[in-house]
Amino acid sequence: MLATVSDKQYAADARYTNFYAGHDIAWAENGEHIYCLNGDVINQVNVETSQIVCSFGVNVSDGSEKSKASDGLDDAKMDEDNINCFAMSGEHLAVAHGSGLLRLWELSTRKLVKLWKSQHKGPVVRIEFSASGNFICTSGGADATIRVWDFANNSCLCALKDFPGPALLLRFHPSPLKSEIYAAGADNTIYCWDYGTKTLLHKLRGHISQVTGLSFKSIAAECDQLVSVSRDKVLIAWQLNADSNSTWSQSKVIPLYIELEGVAHIAEGAQVLVACRSGKVQQIDTKSWKIRDLLVETDFEISRLLYCSTRQQLTLITTEQNIIVYNVSTENERAELKLVKQLIGYNDEILDMCFLGDKDRYLAVATNSKHFKLYDTEQNMNCRLICGHSDTVMSLAASHNLLISVGKDCSIHLWKLSHEIDCFLQPLTQQTNCHTATIGSVAITHNGAKGFASACQDGSMKVWQLSRDKQDRNKYTFSLLYAALAHDKEVNCVTYALNNKILATASQDKTAKLWSADSNNLLGVLRGHTRGVWCVRFSPVDQVVVTSSSDCSLRLWSIANFSCLKRLEQECTILRVEFLDHGKFILSAASDGLLKLWNIKTNICVQSIDEHSDRVWSVAVSSCSNRYFYTGGADSKLIRFTDVTETVRSEALDQRQAMLEQEQTLQCLLHAQEQLEKAFKLALVLDKPKATNDIISSFVRKRDAVAVRQLVDQLNLDQRLVLLQHVKAWSTNSRHSYIANLILQHLLGDALVNSTQKFYNKGNLVETLTPYVQRHFKRVSELKKDLAFMEFIVKCM
Numbered sequence: 001m002l003a004t005v006s007d008k009q010y011a012a013d014a015r016y017t018n019f020y021a022g023h024d025i026a027w028a029e030n031g032e033h034i035y036c037l038n039g040d041v042i043n044q045v046n047v048e049t050s051q052i053v054c055s056f057g058v059n060v061s062d063g064s065e066k067s068k069a070s071d072g073l074d075d076a077k078m079d080e081d082n083i084n085c086f087a088m089s090g091e092h093l094a095v096a097h098g099s100g101l102l103r104l105w106e107l108s109t110r111k112l113v114k115l116w117k118s119q120h121k122g123p124v125v126r127i128e129f130s131a132s133g134n135f136i137c138t139s140g141g142a143d144a145t146i147r148v149w150d151f152a153n154n155s156c157l158c159a160l161k162d163f164p165g166p167a168l169l170l171r172f173h174p175s176p177l178k179s180e181i182y183a184a185g186a187d188n189t190i191y192c193w194d195y196g197t198k199t200l201l202h203k204l205r206g207h208i209s210q211v212t213g214l215s216f217k218s219i220a221a222e223c224d225q226l227v228s229v230s231r232d233k234v235l236i237a238w239q240l241n242a243d244s245n246s247t248w249s250q251s252k253v254i255p256l257y258i259e260l261e262g263v264a265h266i267a268e269g270a271q272v273l274v275a276c277r278s279g280k281v282q283q284i285d286t287k288s289w290k291i292r293d294l295l296v297e298t299d300f301e302i303s304r305l306l307y308c309s310t311r312q313q314l315t316l317i318t319t320e321q322n323i324i325v326y327n328v329s330t331e332n333e334r335a336e337l338k339l340v341k342q343l344i345g346y347n348d349e350i351l352d353m354c355f356l357g358d359k360d361r362y363l364a365v366a367t368n369s370k371h372f373k374l375y376d377t378e379q380n381m382n383c384r385l386i387c388g389h390s391d392t393v394m395s396l397a398a399s400h401n402l403l404i405s406v407g408k409d410c411s412i413h414l415w416k417l418s419h420e421i422d423c424f425l426q427p428l429t430q431q432t433n434c435h436t437a438t439i440g441s442v443a444i445t446h447n448g449a450k451g452f453a454s455a456c457q458d459g460s461m462k463v464w465q466l467s468r469d470k471q472d473r474n475k476y477t478f479s480l481l482y483a484a485l486a487h488d489k490e491v492n493c494v495t496y497a498l499n500n501k502i503l504a505t506a507s508q509d510k511t512a513k514l515w516s517a518d519s520n521n522l523l524g525v526l527r528g529h530t531r532g533v534w535c536v537r538f539s540p541v542d543q544v545v546v547t548s549s550s551d552c553s554l555r556l557w558s559i560a561n562f563s564c565l566k567r568l569e570q571e572c573t574i575l576r577v578e579f580l581d582h583g584k585f586i587l588s589a590a591s592d593g594l595l596k597l598w599n600i601k602t603n604i605c606v607q608s609i610d611e612h613s614d615r616v617w618s619v620a621v622s623s624c625s626n627r628y629f630y631t632g633g634a635d636s637k638l639i640r641f642t643d644v645t646e647t648v649r650s651e652a653l654d655q656r657q658a659m660l661e662q663e664q665t666l667q668c669l670l671h672a673q674e675q676l677e678k679a680f681k682l683a684l685v686l687d688k689p690k691a692t693n694d695i696i697s698s699f700v701r702k703r704d705a706v707a708v709r710q711l712v713d714q715l716n717l718d719q720r721l722v723l724l725q726h727v728k729a730w731s732t733n734s735r736h737s738y739i740a741n742l743i744l745q746h747l748l749g750d751a752l753v754n755s756t757q758k759f760y761n762k763g764n765l766v767e768t769l770t771p772y773v774q775r776h777f778k779r780v781s782e783l784k785k786d787l788a789f790m791e792f793i794v795k796c797m
Contacts, residue, residue, distance in 0.1 A: 010597065018321075020321045056110065116151075119159075120139075130172040141165075145165065213227075231259045261303055313325055361377055364386075372405060393406070401416055438456065443496050455493070462480060463517065506535055529553070548588060570594075594610055
């Protein structure tokens with residue numbers, strides 16, 4: 001048993017997956033959690049840790065909740081019932097499904113408490129809770145109708161139809177004392193109803209494009225000001241006239257000359273924050289109407305703005321499903337925004353990653369985006385989005401505090417880890433048009449950044465010399481050392497040897513090549529793969545390199561004579577390979593998402609890890625400890641694996657010791673012929689067919705059928721299944737056939753009476769036992785005939 005755990009063992013101890021796919025998002029009142037829509041589930045995400053706390057949806061509920069949900073679904077398939085929109089209050093979560101069903105979840109217990117049909121023609125496009133949390137408002141996508149529901153009394157209060165729908169923006173009055181609801185119609189007019197009297201109160205006309213935000217100055221019933229923004233690049237402030245009609249009128253129209261996506265009042269209504277499509281955030285004073293820029297235009301496009309008054313924090317949602325949280329300080333006349341947290345809602349494909357910083361604290365991750373991410377592994381994976389490229393970043397390479405990024409924009413960017421700001425990269429220098437096509441791979445020298453190499457999809461490779469300014473130590477420059485047409489096809493990988501004297505490249509032309517790092521000299525060609533080579537790595541201790549290919553094989557090559565030393569086979573394309581544990585093991589990542597750990601000495605796969613569901617593009621191994629690594633792939637999962645060899649080994653030792661103690665106890669009980677019921681259960685736990693047979697035989701010899709029956713009746717279902725396996729073992733020997741058939745009679749008799757025990761036939765055990773039973777029956781029948789014949793002969797004598 002210990003031999004099976006003597007090799008390396010790794011286990012996933014942290015998983016970072018997608019939790020937001022766009023559309024609706026809500027912030028809890030206390031600011032601790034954000035609720036994000038992700039397909040057919042709603043994820044509750046902790047803002048501090050960026051981890052999913054729980055999920056709400058049909059596919060994640062337990063059996064009792066699914067049974068309740070199925071009562072209203074009839075013939076609809078629950079698995080295909082996606083969520084269109086949702087809304088939340090302090091106690092409940094209301095969800096509108098594509099099938100027209102509305103579900104109400106209780107946040108504290110995470111249970112489904114209500115389910116009903118929306119009565120709309122077509123799907124519900126918007127849903128909203130009232131300020132008191134007692135009513136729900138829904139807007140239909142086809143019937144242009146707004147319905148208000150009293151879910152506590154299972155009734156629809158009203159259906160409002162006097163407007164051109166659908167309403168893409170719904171708001172209840174923030175005061176529970178007011179029964180008003182505001183909706184932005186398809187004609188860009190804001191309508192106001194009293195849902196208590198079912199009358200239309202106001203029509204707020206002024207916008208000429210879709211209204212994207214609506215904010216009230218205060219939550220008081222006498223609130224007399226609200227602000228609306230639209231994609232017509234205009235903010236309109238509305239004032240409630242104190243006349244007999246109490247109508248809303250435009251008090252201020254402010255053109256901002258950029259599309260607006262959200263608005264919120266802060267500082268008790270004294271100021272307004274406006275989010276622009278281009279990423280700019282502006283502050284507007286509600287008395288003087290002066291405009292101040294709090295955030296200048298960034299590389300992010302903003303799609304939504306959320307504000308938490310409890311924490312005084314602002315959240316911006318980008319079009320790439322990134323969530324950026326700021327602290328809002330209103331002590332001065334000019335509000336100040338301080339970046340607190342960046343959450344990555346959707347990673348898309350993870351293309352490359354690498355460690356940098358002291359003790360490999362930071363992890364840089366390149367996804368299918370022009371921004372790459374920098375994670376702080378010691379601070380709950382706090383993330384920072386790094387901007388600078390104009391197209392997708394394809395590859396990253398780092399050496400201590402320096403990082404190089406390359407991508408589809410054919411540019412090379414050099415970054416340095418900032419010591420003043422946590423989790424931040426300071427741009428040092430960049431060069432554009434470094435290659436004529438997409439730069440697919442980059443590698444930097446070890447033990448101090450003195451140079452780097454970049455490989456292009458046109459088959460070329462360029463080696464660059466990195467120099468540091470003697471006067472200004474923070475200034476770096478890089479210049480071209482030499483360029484070479486390395487391969488006939490696309491170069492997939494480039495890497496440096498540990499001594500920085502040799503370069504290796506891998507290409508789709510089925511070869512890998514070794515180059516001199518200081519001069520344009522080809523040292524050797526590694527031929528043998530029958531398909532494109534995806535990755536090449538140098539051993540940290542031996543003069544060998546390893547390559548992975550689309551021909552489903554790993555090959556170890558000698559640097560001395562360029563011959564193939566070993567070949568390891570896998571089931572599909574191997575995209576990435578790395579050395580682990582100081583060159584003793586090889587980790588391979590395949591296109592089916594399977595990770596395999598190989599022992600180089602024995603050529604044996606010691607572990608297979610199935611955590612990814614799609615291609616694994618990248619593996620980052622910590623060079624400081626060699627005890628953990630990260631993987632990322634096309635399934636957008638970022639997973640951390642830790643070395644658990646010692647833990648598994650100690651657990652195996654503990655299990656072995658406990659088993660020895662149980663075996664000793666069993667032998668003592670059998671020797672003393674005492675407490676046979678306890679010994680019987682212990683033999684089942686230890687899976688000892690001979691011991692169970694001896695115990696039953698002792699009762700059979702005493703002709704104590706009642707004791708045998710009691711011995712079987714006291715067993716639970718799992719113990720009965722083990723006993724059935726023992727019966728199978730006994731049936732193979734005719735000497736134990738009587739006991740085997742006796743116990744089989746008891747077990748199958750109970751299964752026929754009790755319907756819950758029908759899965760006794762697991763693994764077709766009954767079908768397996770049938771030939772043995774028939775053989776024993778035939779043998780007994782023949783023996784009975786022989787005895788009858790012998791009795792006849794004796795009587796005739």
